[in-house]
Structure formats: structure tokens, C-alpha cells
Amino acid sequence: MAADLVRRLLAGERRALARALTHVENQSAAGYEVLRLLYPHTGRAHTIGITGGAGAGKSTLTNALAKEYRRRGKTVGIIAVDPSSPFSRGAILGDRIRMQELTGDPGVFMRSMATRGSLGGLSETAADAVAVMDAFGKDVVLLETVGAGQDEVEVASAAQTTILVLTPGTGDDVQTMKAGIMEIADLLVVNKSDLPNTDALIAALKAHLTMSEHGAWLIPILRVVANKEQGIAQLVEQLDAHHSYLHRSGALQSERQEQARHQVVAAVQGEVLRRILRQGASLLDDLTQQVAERRTDPHSAAERLLAAVSGELS
Amino acid sequence: MAADLVRRLLAGERRALARALTHVENQSAAGYEVLRLLYPHTGRAHTIGITGGAGAGKSTLTNALAKEYRRRGKTVGIIAVDPSSPFSRGAILGDRIRMQELTGDPGVFMRSMATRGSLGGLSETAADAVAVMDAFGKDVVLLETVGAGQDEVEVASAAQTTILVLTPGTGDDVQTMKAGIMEIADLLVVNKSDLPNTDALIAALKAHLTMSEHGAWLIPILRVVANKEQGIAQLVEQLDAHHSYLHRSGALQSERQEQARHQVVAAVQGEVLRRILRQGASLLDDLTQQVAERRTDPHSAAERLLAAVSGELS
Numbered sequence: 001m002a003a004d005l006v007r008r009l010l011a012g013e014r015r016a017l018a019r020a021l022t023h024v025e026n027q028s029a030a031g032y033e034v035l036r037l038l039y040p041h042t043g044r045a046h047t048i049g050i051t052g053g054a055g056a057g058k059s060t061l062t063n064a065l066a067k068e069y070r071r072r073g074k075t076v077g078i079i080a081v082d083p084s085s086p087f088s089r090g091a092i093l094g095d096r097i098r099m100q101e102l103t104g105d106p107g108v109f110m111r112s113m114a115t116r117g118s119l120g121g122l123s124e125t126a127a128d129a130v131a132v133m134d135a136f137g138k139d140v141v142l143l144e145t146v147g148a149g150q151d152e153v154e155v156a157s158a159a160q161t162t163i164l165v166l167t168p169g170t171g172d173d174v175q176t177m178k179a180g181i182m183e184i185a186d187l188l189v190v191n192k193s194d195l196p197n198t199d200a201l202i203a204a205l206k207a208h209l210t211m212s213e214h215g216a217w218l219i220p221i222l223r224v225v226a227n228k229e230q231g232i233a234q235l236v237e238q239l240d241a242h243h244s245y246l247h248r249s250g251a252l253q254s255e256r257q258e259q260a261r262h263q264v265v266a267a268v269q270g271e272v273l274r275r276i277l278r279q280g281a282s283l284l285d286d287l288t289q290q291v292a293e294r295r296t297d298p299h300s301a302a303e304r305l306l307a308a309v310s311g312e313l314s
Numbered sequence: 315m316a317a318d319l320v321r322r323l324l325a326g327e328r329r330a331l332a333r334a335l336t337h338v339e340n341q342s343a344a345g346y347e348v349l350r351l352l353y354p355h356t357g358r359a360h361t362i363g364i365t366g367g368a369g370a371g372k373s374t375l376t377n378a379l380a381k382e383y384r385r386r387g388k389t390v391g392i393i394a395v396d397p398s399s400p401f402s403r404g405a406i407l408g409d410r411i412r413m414q415e416l417t418g419d420p421g422v423f424m425r426s427m428a429t430r431g432s433l434g435g436l437s438e439t440a441a442d443a444v445a446v447m448d449a450f451g452k453d454v455v456l457l458e459t460v461g462a463g464q465d466e467v468e469v470a471s472a473a474q475t476t477i478l479v480l481t482p483g484t485g486d487d488v489q490t491m492k493a494g495i496m497e498i499a500d501l502l503v504v505n506k507s508d509l510p511n512t513d514a515l516i517a518a519l520k521a522h523l524t525m526s527e528h529g530a531w532l533i534p535i536l537r538v539v540a541n542k543e544q545g546i547a548q549l550v551e552q553l554d555a556h557h558s559y560l561h562r563s564g565a566l567q568s569e570r571q572e573q574a575r576h577q578v579v580a581a582v583q584g585e586v587l588r589r590i591l592r593q594g595a596s597l598l599d600d601l602t603q604q605v606a607e608r609r610t611d612p613h614s615a616a617e618r619l620l621a622a623v624s625g626e627l628s
Binding site: 032035036038039040042043124127128131253256257259260261263264265266267268269270271272273276284287288289291292294295296297298299300301302303305306310 | 346352442445567571578582584602616620
């Protein structure tokens, strides 16, 4: 069944793509089989992470980028990830609204993923979804995250190129510099750059970049007004330049190594958790009770749980 | 050695407390032995998580709270956690500055923990440090986090009572509501409430609370000026009220269950990772290479890694 699904996906069938993404998002056995079969076909897309504070206009920028890439004849996959809250259903709503705008263009495929709670491994699932879009043959995969915390940094790190979106006058600049999020950005985009204080923000960003360490890639700062589609063509040119740089410099290779290591470790941890929930659920309940009552400690409980499910683990 | 350390810690020796925290933070075998021996002595402290955006004044509030609790004859442990950036060393610097202010009072013990990178399990280590302070006999343990992302939410969830610190005029309110962080707060503190826009922020918070679901506990909104120590006594009274509520309602019991489950799962994942790095490091390197070259996928690699180290896992 997975083999048939993958065959249809590789033949360009959108329904097969949709179904494969659902299997992968559900972390089902079929999803892992699909990934195993697809993986040799991945590694061709330019994957671009888009992160930044709430209200920075990431969705609008993502849509504008998708349209610009389409104008240039590239096919586009969009994965919108909302790791911020177990309560938010914003991603789903936004999805519907945005689907309307992009509907009818078979060159764009969008999927949004809401949070799966603390046990989920959202960055693992996001990376898997990127792989599926990549194998399907999308030239560009845009991975957009909500919010700007450490989880979003994790998710964005599943992409080759990372855009950090800032807006003038929100205090984003200071918060972002403090939080170390700027260190992961390959391009800085000042969105809503028709607002006052744009020059001050850009000056602050330049000053910060001057103080930071760089590699051979000089991080560009781009002025954009995403909802008027201003500055988008220049942004795409810089994205292409970064993609060329990654290939030329060998950075793509080392980034791939790092991502691969991260993904293997995340997959191990996810797999152990699934096995425990499948085979050791009642023991987990017992041990949880014992820890709550201070009759044992979490680490001793973990050792016992691992010992008990180790037959299953082998 | 661990037994002797624990004996001295339980006898109230500060040097033993410092050493135990170091072992626990290093995730060493001695650290886990210390935790195992200490665990039956935990569960007495009121543990309070303090979270909020950068610049909200969390450190200042934490210090003011520590002083107020000392005035009331309570002993205090402070754990300052900085998960925001692998680049920041702010926690270490802040620690030194703050140690000076609180130095000489044997009733306060402070420890700051910097980030350990993405493989670390910082919330696991923070929870362990809370347990050590608790076993030492601290009446109150303040767990302060830097930033306001999902990691901080994780860390703060290791506490019984969570304070969310906001400041007027920073746009914090909107960002925080969007990010779902308000949902984890038991108390809302508006710090720097001598600034303009305080009333507007409080009105927005009230409106948001009215729309949200509550349990039996009505989330109070407190005006504080932490650097002038205004409103701190009222805050401590509300913290005591929340502690009583947790005991009275049975919520403490269910919260303990939930925390215990979370800690056991985190400990399992941390332990698996340590075993792989100890026993399967070269296989991990091999598999990482294969995934980077698309010769295998992360999940198949994870299965092989688990199979290979399963002797060690049992």
C-alpha cells in the first residue's frame, strides 16, 4: 500500500501527496514506510525556513514568496507549523483562508500542521513533511513557523536557508537579539518597511551584525512590504544567491550532516516513546504513581521502564 | 560518596547542596544516585515558576520575592534557567551580580543554569535541581526562566505555581495571548506598573481571562513595581493562597501526577540518548552519513541504532 502510494506520489499525483503527508503527520507505520521509500528521491528542493515574532507578517510573506517563485516557473510546497500553543487553532483557520487565494494553481501545495503537545516531536514531523514535498518534486519548500521561541528555531533548522522576519517599532529587534534567534538567520527581512522607524531598526540590525561572527556568507538585510508584494523579487534573488552559496562553499554538505544527525537522534527518541506507550503504558502509569508519591525518582523509573521494554526495543 | 553527600545535604550543609546541584546539572552517575537518595525527602517546598518576555523584569521580581519570603521567615532557593540561546552567557553574569546582593544570607541559595543545547533536556535538569533544593529543606523554590518561548513553558511546568510577568507598552500582552503562554499562568503580574498604559494592559488581560476557561482558581492580576519592591507583599499573599488552593482542591495531587509522568518520559529519552552517545557513537556517525547521502532515512536509522544498543538498553 505504501509502495503504491509512493509510486503515485512520484508520478505527481496531488492526492497521493496529501495522503502521504497525513500518514507522516500521524507518525503511523505507513508514514515511516512512505518515508523510507521516498528518501532516496529527496535532496533536490531548496528548503526555506521563515521565522519571526507574532504579527511580523510571516504568512503574508510566505504567500508573496510562493507567488513570486511561481512567476519564475518554480513549483512550491508550503508547510505552516504552529508549535506555540496546544490551544491555538489559528493555523487551521489561516490554512483555509490562504488555500482560497492559492487554489487553482497546481504548482502550489500547502499543508498546515498544528502542535502535537509536548510529547510530539514537531520538528521531527516538520522535517519529514519537508522530505515528502521534496520527493514529490517541489522546487522550493517554504517552512513557515508561528512565533519565535526555541521550538521555532528547531523547526526552522530543518531548512537549508532561514529567513528571520522583523517589523519596525515592535521591539522585536531587541527581543530577538537577546533571544539569540538572529544567530540562525541567513537573511534578515524587515517587513512592513513602509512604517516609521524602519531606518532605526535597520541601523540596529546592521550594528548587531557587525558585532556578530559571520562565515563567508554576508547576511543581507532586505526591505519588504509583503502585503503590497514590494521587495519580493529582490528577496527571491537573495534566496537564490544563498542557495548557490550553499552549493559552492560546501556548506550544504555540512549542514546536511548536522540535520541528519539531529533527525536520527529525534527519531530515536520518538521511537522509544512510541514503543513505551505501546508496550509499557501500564508500567509507565505505575511508575508515574510511584514518582508522584516520592517512592521512586524519575531516573530510577526510567531505568526500570527501559529494562522492561528492552525486548521490544531490540 | 553520594550517600555521604546526601547525608551532609540533609544536615543542611550548603557546600553539599552546591556539589549535589553540580552533579545533577552534569547528569553524572553520581547525580542520579544523589537524586535517588534525595527523592523521598522531596515534596515539601512550594515551587514557583516565574516566566515572561525578555525585559519584563523577572530577575528583579525574583530577588524582591526572595527578600519578602525571607522577611516572613521562609528559606528560599533560586534556580535561574537560560534556555534561550547557546550564545548567551547572561545567566552567568547575572548570577554574579545577584549573588552580591543576596550574599551573607544563609537562608537564600541561588544557582543559575545556562543552556545545554538541543540535546540537553533542560527542563529535566531544572526539575532535578528543584528536587535537590526541596530536599535540602528550602520552604520556597523560585524557578526563573529567560524568555517566553515553549521551552520556558516546559521549564516553568516543573513548578506548582506559575507566575507570568508582563510589562505595559511592550506589546507583550498581545504576543503572549497569541502564543498561548497565558494558559499556563496561575498568577499574572504586571511589573513596572508605574509606567503609562498599565490600565490598558490590565483591561486587555481581564478581557482575555473572561474569555478563557478557568478551573476553580480565579487568576489574579497583580500590580507590581519590582525594583521599588511595591506590591510584593500582596503577591506573596496570593502565592500562599494558590498554594493553599492546590492542597485544598486536590489539584496538587493531579499536578504531581502529570509532572511525574512528564519527568519519567523525559528521563527515558535522556537516558536513551546518553546510552547511544556512550555505546553507539560510531554507529550514529555512520548512520548520520548515510542519511545525509539519502542512502537511508532517519527512522530506519533510528531502528538500527536502537537494535544495536539494545543489549546496553536492557
